[in-house]
Amino acid sequence: MRDSQFESTSRAPAVGTVARSASPACPDPGDVVVRRRAGDPAGGYALSTVPGADQLLVRTYEDAIDMALKYAALEGVRAWFNKGVGHFVLLDSVMAASQAE
Numbered sequence: 477m478r479d480s481q482f483e484s485t486s487r488a489p490a491v492g493t494v495a496r497s498a499s500p501a502c503p504d505p506g507d508v509v510v511r512r513r514a515g516d517p518a519g520g521y522a523l524s525t526v527p528g529a530d531q532l533l534v535r536t537y538e539d540a541i542d543m544a545l546k547y548a549a550l551e552g553v554r555a556w557f558n559k560g561v562g563h564f565v566l567l568d569s570v571m572a573a574s575q576a577e
Contacts, residue, residue: 503556508547510540511558
């Protein structure tokens with residue numbers, strides 16, 4: 477039997493989950509980010525987790541987005557595209573908008 481007077485209304489996040497920021501404008505730790513490799517003659521796209529260096533290089537935008545979304549779904553994080561310094565686009569919202577058209 478529980479005494480409701482001592483129950484907390486706020487709960488800690490479950491084990492294995494990542495606390496999210498209130499603002500969806502930038503990636504949280506653990507999120508995956510895709511960016512265009514500027515200045516590289518081979519071009520392509522780099523994937524990394526926040527915070528961190530590039531972890532995977534792919535040739536096409538489609539492959540990069542596909543891999544980022546699959547990783548995000550598997551790990552329970554969000555996927556982002558870096559459009560420039562400090563400018564991120566949440567890929568889930570981009571994909572949902574393109575599917576609605």
